[in-house]
Amino acid sequence: MTNKLDPWSSSEINDYSKLFEEFGISPFDNVLPEIPSPHMYMRRRVIFGHRDYEQIAEAMRTGAPFSVMDGFMPSGKVHLGHKMVMDQIIWHQQMGASAFVGIADREAFSVRGFSWQKCREIGVEEYILSLIALGFKPDGLIYFQSGCESVKDLAFELGVKVNFSELSAIYGFSGETNLSHMISVATQAADILQPQLEEFEGPKPVVVPVGPDQDPHLRLTRGLAGKMSMFRVEERENANGEKYLSVRGKGAPKEALQELKKRIPAKVKLYEEHIDVLQTPDYAFLERIGLQISQPEKREYFMTQIQEIAKFANEAKPPEFLEYEKYFVFRRIWKTTRKILEEVVAEVAAEFEGYAFIPPASTYHRFMSGLQGGKMSSSVPDSYIALTDNPKEGAKKVKRAKTGGCVTMEEQKKLGGKPDECSVFELMLFHLLGDDEELLEIRQECVSGTRMCGSCKQLAAEKMYEFLKDHQEKRELAREHLDEYNIIYKK
Ligand code: SF4
Incomplete structure (x- = not known):
């Protein structure tokens, strides 16, 4: 489907x-x-x-x-x-x-x-x-x-x-x-x-x-x-299957293209074969991979990255990891190069009133399911809990919610419940229980048949009551402080 x-x-x-x-x-x-x-x-x-x-x-x-x-x-x-x-x-x-x-x-x-x-x-x-x-x-x-x-x-x-x-x-x-x-x-x-x-x-x-x-x-x-x-930085592939980065400016003003060319070559190449250069990083490395960044602070930033990467590569001792490390190091250079290119491209685009999004x-x-199973629907108030619901009513909705439990207690003790089909468990998972361990314990107890739905409903209903009460008090406080927020209304 x-x-x-x-x-x-x-x-x-x-x-x-x-x-x-x-x-x-x-x-x-x-x-x-x-x-x-x-x-x-x-x-x-x-x-x-x-x-x-x-x-x-x-x-x-x-x-x-x-x-x-x-x-x-x-x-x-x-x-x-x-x-x-x-x-x-x-x-x-x-x-x-x-x-x-x-x-x-x-x-x-x-x-x-x-x-x-x-x-x-x-x-x-x-x-x-x-x-x-x-x-x-x-x-x-x-x-x-x-x-x-x-x-x-x-x-x-x-x-x-x-x-x-x-x-x-x-x-x-x-x-x-x-x-x-x-x-x-x-x-x-x-x-x-x-x-x-x-x-x-x-x-x-x-x-x-x-x-x-x-x-x-x-x-x-x-x-x-x-x-x-105005420009696009793209990953491309040549006829030999080698990847390289390229900057394209189709439709960009001529002056913007000229300015960009001054700051970086039209096409920037970064091939995997240059990985060995890392062992002796120097400014010539930039030229060899075809990257020329004119601004000193960008060169500085790039070299710091390269040196950090080289240090990491030199520390990669076990030979069995060498290939993996090389790949990892290469990806970092690639990412750094791309980032710098994007920054330069964004600067030039902004200077010529263009975008560089x-x-x-x-x-x-995941979507929450409705409290009665199926989907939540705004036309069925019992299927969802509004943040403005009266806290007592919210707690009652929890108690009326569909669970993944069995019809009788005996069956549940024998077969266990189904937390993944239980809207009460879902409420705890999504909203009511911040403690992962407590949640996992409830899940375990449910599946093993040592927990009954009544205790879950009681716990979830109490937590829902507390949450709604607290949230609604905070809403009233927010109302008093609304003008401290940066809100743009329709004029
Ligand atoms: S025991 Fe709790 S988690 Fe398990 S099905 Fe019943 S209400 Fe849901």
């Missing part, structure tokens, strides 16, 4: 692993060891996939600038599904990201037919208050799309690079689709690219944490990032 990813319908994702093959999403396990203190969703595999998250992990490790960006369509009640996204925004902000949160009122206006006033009310009352209550820091930017001039201008420019056929292929748009809906798609791409505008200190890695249904936006935006950029990275998290 083919997975259909459509952000405007809640199509079920039957098999997450298929997304890896069909859409080129990488398993998150690959990048997990590179992340300093991974978030609970990462450790617990709630986040299962990513695109280009390596660059975010590296920025976290090195202290380089990066951003996190996400958006919420003001459509109804803020619930635990939204909390998952907010938790990830806030965690990245704590890890050093500059944070951007867009309230997608243009989308709500065009898709739901909501008035601007209603969008504002829902945006503030539901999403912004909860975001702040969960820990969003005031140095991040929150904006309504309709009030953000830079997003609107960028959306218009992006519109030049996308046509109706592409939108039909990605989103299934037809002749009936209204024009504003199409504009809202360009606006979302602009939301994602906005953190890389000059007014926000230019190109940098940006991560967008999403559910897999939002991937079409990411694919469109990644494509647009390339089309909008880095394609956005993304993470993909």
Whole structure:
């Protein structure tokens, strides 16, 4: 069965692993060891996939600038599904990201037919208050799309690079689709690219944490990032199968190309055969791999990297690891070279009023299921817990939730329960239990039949009551301090 990813319908994702093959999403396990203190969703595999998250992990490790960006369509009640996204925004902000949160009122206006006033009310009352209550820091930017001039201008420019056929292929748009809906798609791409505008200190890695249904936006935006950029740094392969890096500037102004040529050769070659040069690193190495960086500070940076790598290579003693080490060392040089090229290219593009967008990275998290099994649905209040639910009512919903337990206690003692089919366990996994060991213990007890559903429900209901009570108090505090936050409203 083919997975259909459509952000405007809640199509079920039957098999997450298929997304890896069909859409080129990488398993998150690959990048997990590179992340300093991974978030609970990462450790617990709630986040299962990513695109280009390596660059975010590296920025976290090195202290380089990066951003996190996400958006919420003001459509109804803020619930635990939204909390998952907010938790990830806030965690990245704590890890050093500059944070951007867009309230997608243009989308709500065009898709739901909501008035601007209603969008504002829902945006503030539901999403912004909860975001702040969960820990969003005031140095991040929150904006309504309709009030953000830079997003609107960028959306218009992006519109030049996308046509109706592409939108039909990605989103299934037809002749009936209204024009504003199409504009809202360009606006979302602009939301994602906005953190890389000059007014926000230019190109940098940006991560967008999403559910897999939002991937079409990411694919469109990644494509647009390339089309909008004045130059492209590409990995290419010659007839002998040797890889090299190349900078292309198709359509770039002549003066910009000349300036770029002054700073780097038109084509930069970095072949694996040059790996041996590492043993005696010197400035001539730069020439030999075809890289000439004119700015002294960049040469300095590059040489520091090379020396560090060479030291590492010299320390690689056991001969059986030599081949592996060589490969590893080569990849680091390659990455460093590419990074420097991208920086130079971005500088020249900015000088000539062009863009140098880095394609956005993304993470993909599992959806929560409905409390009664099946999907969460906003039209069935018992299927989800809103962050504004009365705490007592929230606790009752937990007690009414479907479990993965057996019909009788005797059966459960004999056969054990099924935590992977249990919405109470899911609540603990996603939200209520921060302690991994405690969670694993509950899982173990469930599977072995020594735990009964009543005790889980009691524990989860108490934790839910406490969480909602505390969260709602913090929402009231957030309301009092709203003017300390950087929020752009529609004028
Ligand atoms: S014992 Fe707990 S985890 Fe296991 S099925 Fe029952 S409620 Fe779910």
